[in-house]
Amino acid sequence: MGAFDSVMDRLRGAHSAGSVSHSPAVTAGDRASPPLTFEEVWEGYADFVFAVLLRLGVPRASVDDAVQEVFVVVHRRLSTVHGPDVLRSWLYGVCVRVTKSHLRKERFWSWAKPLEGILVPAKQWTDAHTERREAFDVLLSLLEGMPAERRHVFVLVELEERSVPEVAELLGCNVNTAYSRLRLARADFERAVKRRQAAEGSIA
Amino acid sequence: MSGLSDEARRLIEEGLRDAPVLDAPRKAAIRAATLRAVALRSAIAAILAGLLLALGAVGLGTYASSTPAEPSPGKAAAVLAAGVPPIEAPLAPAPPSPIDRPEIDRPEIDRPEIDRPEIDPAEVGLTPRATTVEPARRPRRRPVAAPEATPAPPPPPAVEAAPEPAEPSPGPASTLLEEARLLQRAQRAIADERLTAARALLAEHRRRFPEGALATERDAAALVVDCRLAPSPATTRRAQAFLAAHPSSPMSRRIRETCLR
Incomplete structure (x- = not known):
């Protein structure tokens, strides 16, 4: 069965060559290191997935469900992913898809929003669960008004520091489209920053 | 990287540094829910596989095709191919027999039946099974030849159908x-x-x-x-x-x- 390195060795290092892609057909070809186990990925990436989902725009009320969905996919498909480098990129892909599906659900149920709290208990992001982070909340509020597809490109490029071609592949869009969305998203973000500065100025 | 003002960059960097982490109870709850969802999925898969298994060899065929190390499509096809005949085998000789019996067997069988009417209940019971088991198994390989080539031991369909489905096929x-x-x-x-x-x-x-x-x-x-x-x-x-x-x-x-x- 060859060399099965220790857990930490593999988490630290083993660089698997190959393109970055979330599609199993491609990742399956990268056999440089053996697949990670679910536990390793959970321990190493739960917080990462949580933060990425929030930045990508999953509503706070349903982010726990989204993390769970991501890790159900991880459990099912992990054997097709080899090496931490490919894993990270693959996880971005899974997060994007889960985020999109949550936003779709959110839109679909938007008509029932006024009934929340009457028919079903309103889910809340409570301080008891997670301490609120001021700078993080500011960042989320700046991303708030951005259309989802621009926000995804912006977050993956500017915050997660992925390359634009890789992001285009993750999102399943043309590279030029990704560049164009990035440009618009930067403008959106700058406008939000200006609005915030103006508001702070008026308060001061 | 480029294209953003200093203020925008500062807010992003502060926001990234300040990223939230899941606290232990919440993390444990999500992990438990994830494993429950996974277990539920595999339980559903197992129940479905069990149902298919109970229905016959088809269930195992699909299982074999889902295990990666197998030369699966061939195996599944073979299982399907072998799985069908045992269902058809008892049925195949049944339709011809009511027709065959009057034509082929009348001179030999019908007369003893008339002579000794007490054979009938015996026939429905156990006695003729020794003679009927063999032709019952054969039609799988040569379904057409069997009823014609062996006119002497006529298989009464009622007796034949009973023991056959329990026989496992060696496929x-x-x-x-x-x-x-x-x-x-x-x-x-x-x-x-x-x-x-x-x-x-x-x-x-x-x-x-x-x-x-x-x-x-x-x-x-x-x-x-x-x-x-x-x-x-x-x-x-x-x-x-x-x-x-x-x-x-x-x-x-x-x-x-x-x-x-």
Whole structure:
């Protein structure tokens, strides 16, 4: 069965060559290191997935469900992913898809929003669960008004520091489209920053 | 990187530094929910597979096609091919017999029936079975020739239909069924803490079905037994190797709990 390195060795290092892609057909070809186990990925990436989902725009009320969905996919498909480098990129892909599906659900149920709290208990992001982070909340509020597809490109490029071609592949869009969305998203973000500065100025 | 003002960049960097983390209880709750969802999925899959298995060899055919190490499509096709005839076999000779009997058998059979009317109940019972079992099995290979070539022992359809469906066919379907049964016995032995017996059954499984469709499950069960009977660095290594090779196997958790504590 060859060399099965220790857990930490593999988490630290083993660089698997190959393109970055979330599609199993491609990742399956990268056999440089053996697949990670679910536990390793959970321990190493739960917080990462949580933060990425929030930045990508999953509503706070349903982010726990989204993390769970991501890790159900991880459990099912992990054997097709080899090496931490490919894993990270693959996880971005899974997060994007889960985020999109949550936003779709959110839109679909938007008509029932006024009934929340009457028919079903309103889910809340409570301080008891997670301490609120001021700078993080500011960042989320700046991303708030951005259309989802621009926000995804912006977050993956500017915050997660992925390359634009890789992001285009993750999102399943043309590279030029990704560049164009990035440009618009930067403008959106700058406008939000200006609005915030103006508001702070008026308060001061 | 470029294209953003200093203020925007500062807010992004502060926001990234300030990223929230899941606290322990919340993390544990999500992990538990994830594992529940995964278990539910595999339970549903297992129930569906069990239903298919109960329906016949088709269930095992699909299972075989889902295990990656198998030359699956061929096997599944073979299972399907072998799975169909046992259903048809008892039916195939049945339609011709009412027609055949008056034509072929009248001179030999009908007369004794008239002479000795007490044969009829005997015929429905057990007596003619010795003569009918053989032609009943044969039609699978030459369904047309059988009723015509052997006019002497006429198969009464009522008697024939009864014993036939219970006969296992010696094709790949029955091999898979046998394999599954053997593994099931081993797993029951493990559940009953009869570990030595389980080990013997698993060894038999390995001897008879070295490349069987359930080889992975067999190896996992054998690993659990070895870890329970004689834990050693070697079993730990084997467990790590198994978990690395099959991270999403339903047995992973059990192996981890038994071998890597």
